[in-house]
Amino acid sequence: MFDSESVKEYPIIISEDVVFFPFTAGVLAIKHAPSSEIVQNVSKQPVEDRYVVLCSKNKSDKKTSKLFPVGTLCRLRQSIFVHNDCQVVLEGLQRVQVNCVEDSERCTAVPLHTLEEAPAKIEATFRVLRDYLEQYLKLNSQDTTHRALAIEEKEFVNIEQIVYKISGNIHDIEKKQKILQSDSLVARMKILIQWLSFEVSIGKFKETLSIKAAQKMRNDYQEYVRKTKEEIIKRESEDQNLYYDMEKKIQNAKHLTQEAKKQAENELKKLRLLPQSSPEISGILSYLEFLISLPWKKVNPLNKDLNQANKVLEKSHSGMEKVNERILEFLAVHRRRKTDQGAVLCFVGPPGVGKTSVAKAIAKALNLDFTSIALGGCGDEAEIRGHRRTYIGATPGRILKALQGREKGRHRPGSNAVLLLDEIDKLGADRRGDPYAALLEVLDPEQNSEFRDHYLEIPYDLRKIFFIATANKKYDIPAPLRDRMELIHLSGYTTQEKIQIAQHHLIPKIMKEYCLTEEQFSLTSSALYDLLIQYTPKEAGVRGLKERIDALARKVILKLERGILEGEIIDRDQLSEYLGTPLYPPKNLYNQPEEIGVMTGLAWTEVGGDIMKIEAVQVIGKGKTFLTGKLGDIMKESVQVALNCLKENIEYYHLDPQFFIEKDIHVHFPENAIPKDGPSAGAGIFLTLLSLISKKPVPSTTAVTGEITTKGEILRIGGLKEKLIAAVNHEIDTVLLPERNRQDLDDIPEEVKQKLNLVFVRHIHQAVSHLFPDYGKL
Numbered sequence: 001m002f003d004s005e006s007v008k009e010y011p012i013i014i015s016e017d018v019v020f021f022p023f024t025a026g027v028l029a030i031k032h033a034p035s036s037e038i039v040q041n042v043s044k045q046p047v048e049d050r051y052v053v054l055c056s057k058n059k060s061d062k063k064t065s066k067l068f069p070v071g072t073l074c075r076l077r078q079s080i081f082v083h084n085d086c087q088v089v090l091e092g093l094q095r096v097q098v099n100c101v102e103d104s105e106r107c108t109a110v111p112l113h114t115l116e117e118a119p120a121k122i123e124a125t126f127r128v129l130r131d132y133l134e135q136y137l138k139l140n141s142q143d144t145t146h147r148a149l150a151i152e153e154k155e156f157v158n159i160e161q162i163v164y165k166i167s168g169n170i171h172d173i174e175k176k177q178k179i180l181q182s183d184s185l186v187a188r189m190k191i192l193i194q195w196l197s198f199e200v201s202i203g204k205f206k207e208t209l210s211i212k213a214a215q216k217m218r219n220d221y222q223e224y225v226r227k228t229k230e231e232i233i234k235r236e237s238e239d240q241n242l243y244y245d246m247e248k249k250i251q252n253a254k255h256l257t258q259e260a261k262k263q264a265e266n267e268l269k270k271l272r273l274l275p276q277s278s279p280e281i282s283g284i285l286s287y288l289e290f291l292i293s294l295p296w297k298k299v300n301p302l303n304k305d306l307n308q309a310n311k312v313l314e315k316s317h318s319g320m321e322k323v324n325e326r327i328l329e330f331l332a333v334h335r336r337r338k339t340d341q342g343a344v345l346c347f348v349g350p351p352g353v354g355k356t357s358v359a360k361a362i363a364k365a366l367n368l369d370f371t372s373i374a375l376g377g378c379g380d381e382a383e384i385r386g387h388r389r390t391y392i393g394a395t396p397g398r399i400l401k402a403l404q405g406r407e408k409g410r411h412r413p414g415s416n417a418v419l420l421l422d423e424i425d426k427l428g429a430d431r432r433g434d435p436y437a438a439l440l441e442v443l444d445p446e447q448n449s450e451f452r453d454h455y456l457e458i459p460y461d462l463r464k465i466f467f468i469a470t471a472n473k474k475y476d477i478p479a480p481l482r483d484r485m486e487l488i489h490l491s492g493y494t495t496q497e498k499i500q501i502a503q504h505h506l507i508p509k510i511m512k513e514y515c516l517t518e519e520q521f522s523l524t525s526s527a528l529y530d531l532l533i534q535y536t537p538k539e540a541g542v543r544g545l546k547e548r549i550d551a552l553a554r555k556v557i558l559k560l561e562r563g564i565l566e567g568e569i570i571d572r573d574q575l576s577e578y579l580g581t582p583l584y585p586p587k588n589l590y591n592q593p594e595e596i597g598v599m600t601g602l603a604w605t606e607v608g609g610d611i612m613k614i615e616a617v618q619v620i621g622k623g624k625t626f627l628t629g630k631l632g633d634i635m636k637e638s639v640q641v642a643l644n645c646l647k648e649n650i651e652y653y654h655l656d657p658q659f660f661i662e663k664d665i666h667v668h669f670p671e672n673a674i675p676k677d678g679p680s681a682g683a684g685i686f687l688t689l690l691s692l693i694s695k696k697p698v699p700s701t702t703a704v705t706g707e708i709t710t711k712g713e714i715l716r717i718g719g720l721k722e723k724l725i726a727a728v729n730h731e732i733d734t735v736l737l738p739e740r741n742r743q744d745l746d747d748i749p750e751e752v753k754q755k756l757n758l759v760f761v762r763h764i765h766q767a768v769s770h771l772f773p774d775y776g777k778l
């Protein structure tokens with residue numbers, strides 16, 4: 001039986017870290033082995049007699065580890081044993097003064113009473129305590145573990161009970177023990193106030209910290225939002241600027257025609273309606289840039305001073321009288337008609353005769369811009385006319401691109417520029433459309449005022465453009481296109497002309513390019529002559545020659561830079577030292593001065609003129625004819641025509657008819673790898689066969705050219721200038737040629753005419769009479 005006044009003996013449970021207060025209940029795990037035995041014994045008593053004193057060890061007194069002098073008298077409500085572990089449910093009843101002998105199982109407990117204190121003091125202290133408690137709970141409102149501290153006053157009988165309940169929540173065991181030991185309620189409350197005020201300051205500090213952290217986070221977020229907004233605004237204003245810039249550009253583009261301006265403004269309107277992210281924007285902007293970059297109304301003033309233009313042309317090239325004259329005619333017409341209509345010329349000639357460079361010189365002479373398009377290999381109509389803008393990656397056609405002002409800030413050519421259509425004969429047509437058809441429109445003065453490029457969409461006026469096309473072969477240009485151009489033939493140069501070009505243009509140009517003085521680099525005339533004859537005799541133009549001189553200059557420069565030389569005047573015997581063995585060493589054209597069944601013909605090729613040997617032999621057979629030498633159909637027919645013409649004239653030439661029955665004839669054209677065709681070898685074949693059958697030798701320095709009919713007529717041939725130049729270059733002294741070519745004599749350089757004995761023949765009999773004078777007596 002529990003008596004709150006009497007001193008009694010009770011079993012004692014020793015706890016390591018738990019302090020129990022009166023009016024509180026809780027579970028306690030017994031770790032002290034003797035204590036669990038005590039619990040076992042007490043548990044055997046009836047519930048109303050199960051009293052124990054709970055006392056804690058004073059850990060701060062490390063040496064002795066004695067018990068605190070004050071403990072709590074408890075009722076043992078329940079005990080649970082699992083293996084060696086023991087748990088008890090205790091209900092605190094009263095503070096007691098504990099007296100016990102060390103290690104004893106029982107102790108004497110003297111009940112302790114709370115001091116009488118002034119109620120106002122108690123109330124005042126309690127109010128302070130409650131304030132702190134409220135602040136504490138407010139600060140920890142998120143933490144549910146503190147809810148147990150909330151005071152529902154009606155649950156409690158008095159303030160002491162409340163104080164015990166709050167004290168139970170303190171973790172610090174020493175503070176708890178201090179409260180338990182204190183007899184004054186006010187003192188106990190003061191301990192709690194102290195604890196709570198400390199906790200409140202911590203809470204407040206934590207709150208300030210989190211407020212600051214939150215504030216910082218908020219500031220950071222606001223800063224992020226602000227920056228993002230700024231960026232968006234900047235981007236939008238950039239886009240606006242872009243539109244604004246473009247609008248300004250269009251307004252300032254005074255060179256635009258009305259139609260072009262309207263188109264540009266319409267596109268700008270479209271641009272404004274598009275959402276910022278639309279992929280169409282860049283397409284429209286590039287279209288507008290392109291539209292503005294075209295010359296439209298911009299026209300460069302033409303240099304109409306005939307003398308000055310003539311000077312520029314003469315200074316740039318030698319031997320271009322025909323071209324110069326044509327350009328002066330063009331200027332003269334412009335002066336008179338006050339028109340700015342362009343022209344369409346086509347320079348036809350072998351490579352390296354200056355077609356491209358003379359076009360540039362024309363632009364300079366006329367004070368026009370020069371721009372060019374390489375047409376070689378172009379097989380798509382869209383390359384000329386552009387792609388429609390609906391295609392991904394659509395681009396304008398090459399014609400308009402060539403007229404476009406290049407990159408930003410660069411010069412925009414005038415709409416009357418010289419536009420070079422290089423290698424128009426090498427255009428190809430494939431399944432993607434025929435570029436010729438598009439070019440027909442470009443070059444037709446009737447249509448080109450409204451040239452339609454698919455990309456540009458609106459018509460563009462090409463009338464003022466000075467078109468210059470270049471081609472190696474006239475007949476490779478389709479006839480309709482050829483008809484739209486004025487063809488100017490630039491044929492190959494004679495040796496003398498080449499020497500002149502080299503001396504007046506090529507060498508000075510190269511020396512200027514490499515910053516060489518005459519003391520440092522020069523070529524003697526004989527070296528130049530040998531360079532031509534032994535290294536580049538077969539070329540019609542001077543590109544190869546220029547490359548050789550260039551190579552010589554580079555090699556001399558290397559020596560100059562290495563300090564091996566101070567200057568070099570290259571003579572003929574030094575050529576092989578610099579350029580290696582000549583490709584065409586000097587030699588006699590033929591081993592024998594005259595031969596039977598061998599004749600020299602003259603051929604025209606893409607790269608100029610050349611000589612061509614015709615050989616015939618008789619072999620035992622049955623009157624058959626064999627042809628070898630990679631011949632084309634026309635050439636084969638020429639052999640047949642010549643042979644039959646000869647058979648027709650058997651009696652005239654006193655030939656043995658048996659020959660044509662008992663012998664086979666083999667006609668051969670050496671250099672098998674080179675294809676040969678054309679009718680101009682006809683006369684040569686006839687004379688070769690006659691020489692073979694009549695056994696009359698032909699001088700190796702005589703050449704012949706002319707088409708033959710079955711009746712022996714000699715017809716006109718083409719490429720006479722190239723052929724005669726080749727004849728001179730190959731040391732031929734006499735050329736038999738058609739009477740009908742006499743009209744071309746004006747084109748033949750004087751130097752060539754002087755070096756050759758030209759024999760004009762109307763009929764093959766005349767050629768025979770000249771070549772085999774015996775027959776002339778017939």
Ligand SMILES: Nc1ncnc2c1ncn2[C@@H]1O[C@H](COP(=O)(O)OP(=O)(O)OP(=O)(O)O)[C@@H](O)[C@H]1O
Pocket residue numbers: 316317318319320349350351352353354355356357358470472501505506541542543546
């Ligand atoms: N009559 C000339 N006077 C001065 N230089 C010339 C003459 N002919 C050609 N040249 C020079 O020869 C070089 C080759 O000429 P260009 O490139 O104009 O030849 P091209 O006929 O256009 O050849 P291709 O058909 O291969 O394009 C250039 O350096 C050019 O200046």
